[in-house]
Amino acid sequence: MTAVVWVIDLVVTVVKILGGRTRVNPVLRVGMWIAVLCACVLGLAAVAGLxxxxxxxxxTL
Known part of the structure; x- marks a missing residue:
């Protein structure tokens, strides 16, 4: 149960960083946006492959 709380806390922190509410290095924010976009593209490619x-x-049936 505590693992779920940790995951939710991590998601909230990432959303705060991506949304600009938490001040971080702009390079980190851009890198996180690129990672999110790559994950979305990877998800779409996986769905297309499936x-x-x-x-x-x-x-073949």
């Missing part, structure tokens, strides 16, 4: 695999599997 849809492709599903299409392939359904056509």
């Amino acid at each position: 849809v492709g695999l599903l299409h392939h599997w359904l056509t």
Whole structure:
């Protein structure tokens, strides 16, 4: 249960940094935005790959 609290605390801290409420080095903020964008692109690529695999599997039935 405490692990969930730690994860929520980490997410809140990251959102504060990305939103500009916490003063940090601008390089860190830009790097975090790039990491978030890369994670979104990776997620979209994974979904597209899974849809492709599903299409392939359904056509072989």
